[in-house]
Amino acid sequence: MNVATFLQATARCIPQAPAVSLGDRLVWRYGGLQERVARLAGGLRAIDGMVAGDRIAMAMRNCPEYIELMWAAWHAGLCIVPMNAKLHPKEFAFILENCGVRCCFTTSDVTESLAQELSGAGSSTRLVEVGGADYAALCGADPLALQAAPGDAPAWLFYTSGTTGRPKGATLTHGSLLAMVLRYYADVDAVGATDTMIHTAPLSHASGLYSMPHVAKGSHQVIPASQGFDPPELFGLLERYRDVTFFCAPTMVTRLMHDPGVHTARLDSIKTLFYGGAPMYLENLRTALSVFGPRLWQGYGQGETPNTITCLSKAMHVDDGHPRFEARLASVGVARTGVEVRIVDEQGVDLAPGEVGEIICRSDVTMTGYWNNPEATRKAIRDGWLWTGDMGTFDEDGFLTLKDRSKDVIISGGSNIYPREVEEVLLLHPDVLETSVVGRPHADWGEEVVAFVVPKPGRTVDDTELDRLCLDHIARFKRPKQYVHLAELPKSSYGKVLKTELRKLM
Numbered sequence: 001m002n003v004a005t006f007l008q009a010t011a012r013c014i015p016q017a018p019a020v021s022l023g024d025r026l027v028w029r030y031g032g033l034q035e036r037v038a039r040l041a042g043g044l045r046a047i048d049g050m051v052a053g054d055r056i057a058m059a060m061r062n063c064p065e066y067i068e069l070m071w072a073a074w075h076a077g078l079c080i081v082p083m084n085a086k087l088h089p090k091e092f093a094f095i096l097e098n099c100g101v102r103c104c105f106t107t108s109d110v111t112e113s114l115a116q117e118l119s120g121a122g123s124s125t126r127l128v129e130v131g132g133a134d135y136a137a138l139c140g141a142d143p144l145a146l147q148a149a150p151g152d153a154p155a156w157l158f159y160t161s162g163t164t165g166r167p168k169g170a171t172l173t174h175g176s177l178l179a180m181v182l183r184y185y186a187d188v189d190a191v192g193a194t195d196t197m198i199h200t201a202p203l204s205h206a207s208g209l210y211s212m213p214h215v216a217k218g219s220h221q222v223i224p225a226s227q228g229f230d231p232p233e234l235f236g237l238l239e240r241y242r243d244v245t246f247f248c249a250p251t252m253v254t255r256l257m258h259d260p261g262v263h264t265a266r267l268d269s270i271k272t273l274f275y276g277g278a279p280m281y282l283e284n285l286r287t288a289l290s291v292f293g294p295r296l297w298q299g300y301g302q303g304e305t306p307n308t309i310t311c312l313s314k315a316m317h318v319d320d321g322h323p324r325f326e327a328r329l330a331s332v333g334v335a336r337t338g339v340e341v342r343i344v345d346e347q348g349v350d351l352a353p354g355e356v357g358e359i360i361c362r363s364d365v366t367m368t369g370y371w372n373n374p375e376a377t378r379k380a381i382r383d384g385w386l387w388t389g390d391m392g393t394f395d396e397d398g399f400l401t402l403k404d405r406s407k408d409v410i411i412s413g414g415s416n417i418y419p420r421e422v423e424e425v426l427l428l429h430p431d432v433l434e435t436s437v438v439g440r441p442h443a444d445w446g447e448e449v450v451a452f453v454v455p456k457p458g459r460t461v462d463d464t465e466l467d468r469l470c471l472d473h474i475a476r477f478k479r480p481k482q483y484v485h486l487a488e489l490p491k492s493s494y495g496k497v498l499k500t501e502l503r504k505l506m
Contacts, residue, residue, distance in 0.1 A: 002149035003177050004074040006216035007034055014218045017193045020064045023225030024240055027064045030218060033071075036139060040072035041147075043138030047103050047126070052077035052147060055157060057104040057125075058204065059092050059114060061085045062227045065130040066203045067211065069105055074174075077147035079154040081169075082204035085110055089117035091167070095159050096125050099169055099371050105130055151175030156209070157371060158303040169371030170304045177212060179338075179364040180308055184213035186337040187311050188297055189245070189272055193218035196241040200229040200248065201495075206277065206299075207247045209306050214245070231259040238269040245272040249495030250280040254434070257284075257291045258456075270295045272314070276307065278496045279402065279420055282330045283427040285317075294318045300332035300402070304386055308336050308365040310400050324395070330424070331399040332392075339363040343394055348382070351393075356403055356416070359392045360385045391418070408499060410439035410447050417449060417478050425473045426451060426466060426480075431459035434489050436497045437480065440506050451480035452502050454488055461485065 007030075010017075015031025028036065044050060056073050058080060060066050073080045083095055085107060092114050096104055103126045106114060111129045118125055128134045149155070155174045159167040185191070197214045199221065201207040211221055222241060224233050229252055238244060248256065253275050256262060274297040280288075288296060298312040312333030319325060335341040342350055343357040351357040362385045369377035380387055391403040403409070403418040410417040419437035426435045434454040439447035455461045463483045470479040490501040 001151065001174060001178060002074060002077070002146060003155060003174050003181075003212065004037075004071055004146055004149075006181070006212065007037060007071045007075075008146055010034075010215060010218045014193055017218045018220045019215075020067055021220065021222045022064055023223070023237070028068075033068060035143070036068055037072045037075050038143035038146075039141050040068060040139050041076035042144035043141035044072060044076045044078060044103075045144060046141060047138075050076075050078065050102065052149070053079060053153060055079045055081050055099050055101045055154075057081040057083055057092075057096055057099075057101040059083045059085060059087070059104055059110045060107045060130065060204075061109060062199050062203050062207075062223050063107060063130065064223055065105075065135070066208070066223075067215075067221055069130075070203075070208065070211075071215070074149070074155060075146055076144060077149050077153070079157055081157045081159070082208060083159065084202050084204045089113045093117050093121055093123065094166065095169070096123065097121075098159075098166075099157055101125055103128060105135070107131075149174050151178070152368070154368075158306070160303055168373055168376050170302075170367040171369055171371050172306065172365075172367055176365050176367065177209075180209065180306055181213045181216060183308055183337050183339075183365065184210065187313070188213075188274065188299075191217040191219050193220075195219040195243045195245065195271065196222055198222045198224065198234065198237055198241070198244055198246040200224060200234055200246050201252070206307055210245075210247060210274070219245075229255075231256050232261050235259075235261045235265040238266040242269050243271045244269050245274065246270075248273060248275045249277045250275055250284065251278070251434070251491060251495040251497075253280070253288050254284055257288050258433075262291060267292060267295075272297050274299060276300060279423070281420075281424050281427045282326065283424070285329055289317060298332060300400070302386075302388060302390075303367075304380065304388075305361060305363065305366040308339060308363065309341060309359070309361050309388070310335055310339075324397075327395065327401075328399050331395070331401045333400065334398050335361075335400075336363070339365070341400065342385070343392060343400075348385075353394045353396050356391055356393045356418075359388045359390045359400070359402075361388065362386065408438070410437075410449055412439070412442070412445045412447050412449065412477060419449075421474060422449060422451065422470070422478055422480065425470055426453065428473070429461060429466060429469055431455050431461050432466075433457075434497075436489055436499060436502055438499050438502050438506070440482075440503075449478065449480045450482045450484065450506055452484045452486055452489060452505075454486050 011034030019030040019033040156172040301307040442448040
């Protein structure tokens with residue numbers, strides 16, 4: 001089934017419901033959005049003889065056109081390639097070449113630099129800037145009937161961050177996106193036309209994917225006027241909109257809860273704050289719960305199986321009567337509906353609760369493979385199971401606790417040290433805002449622990465106090481051998497800490 005059916009059905013049932021707004025300005029109602037989507041779909045299929053299954057790329061900041069392009073491409077039977085607008089032009093160019101994109105849509109902040117890069121490389125990829133004359137012409141085409149798309153047809157081609165080499169394109173189909181949408185209703189929330197989704201995070205990632213179950217039920221999609229994440233602006237939108245859902249990386253949650261405006265914000269307007277994409281440390285989560293109350297939902301997933309491996313529900317976040325409540329808070333919850341999750345050793349043998357191994361999972365949300373990369377696909381998917389590269393452990397009740405990416409585990413003197421364990425302890429210090437732990441080569445021990453620490457504004461942190469804190473909570477061999485104080489941690493455009501950049505500072 002073509003997922004564009006979701007929008008078509010919503011527009012037919014509630015055509016006057018608000019569909020997309022930019023800040024406090026209504027841009028389209030659902031009936032008008034569907035009409036634009038059908039016309040834009042016709043324009044897309046007229047580009048250079050584009051046929052079903054062809055790819056269009058989006059190198060765009062969040063904007064209303066991002067949403068209509070997503071649905072127009074699917075309506076036309078095409079596959080979208082969402083790319084974060086903060087990528088380097090060379091990274092854009094690699095992706096466009098790798099998956100054979102003939103048309104890439106841009107926003108004004110990207111167009112010039114990408115055009116220069118593609119011209120220098122002799123690329124034939126056509127660029128269309130949204131808001132320009134060429135885009136307006138596409139939107140003025142004759143409407144196209146909704147195209148058929150089998151469940152195994154590619155719909156969303158997501159390129160991994162490429163921290164260990166060239167990015168790889170995880171291929172998600174119409175069937176896998178449908179399965180993801182249904183799991184949202186099963187595990188996150190019921191959604192209706194009174195709901196609002198505010199896109200503070202890039203639509204090229206989780207926020208865009210989770211807009212789908214909201215559009216399918218007529219929820220109002222709101223793009224902040226800044227087109228990004230700004231705590232005071234978000235608090236202002238909470239004054240206007242109700243039953244609000246939005247996605248945050250954990251670093252964004254930290255910024256929200258430490259912003260002075262949080263004390264007077266209409267937090268009761270929040271229905272669900274779902275977070276993921278990086279570790280949420282226990283001390284930060286405690287603070288977040290005290291600020292936001294029972295509105296937090298955590299999802300653990302990857303681009304290869306988006307947002308859909310395990311979850312920690314809103315109820316689990318506040319079940320403080322459970323004897324292992326804090327251990328559960330430190331986990332990423334239990335397997336999502338219809339998802340199988342295992343912890344295995346290097347040979348794929350299941351490990352007992354409490355033992356650390358690689359997390360593997362299987363479901364109908366999982367990618368079909370990496371685009372034109374059969375070798376990487378064979379390594380990642382074995383007998384139908386996705387090998388995530390993440391290390392974790394189950395407790396007796398099936399709650400999964402992440403340790404680290406397998407490549408981030410520090411091996412010192414033959415013993416495994418999981419950076420997150422050390423980071424959790426350092427965040428107990430009242431003056432530490434953020435921290436990240438990495439391994440540094442050591443002639444005798446193989447590796448030793450180095451901690452990068454960011455103090456809270458106006459505060460200083462004493463290394464002796466950090467040492468004492470570690471020695472009070474973890475084994476001596478896990479204690480950092482050096483503390484490096486920074487004004488901020490290097491982060492990706494999705495808010496993930498870039499440990500590769502930290503290692504360059506040692």
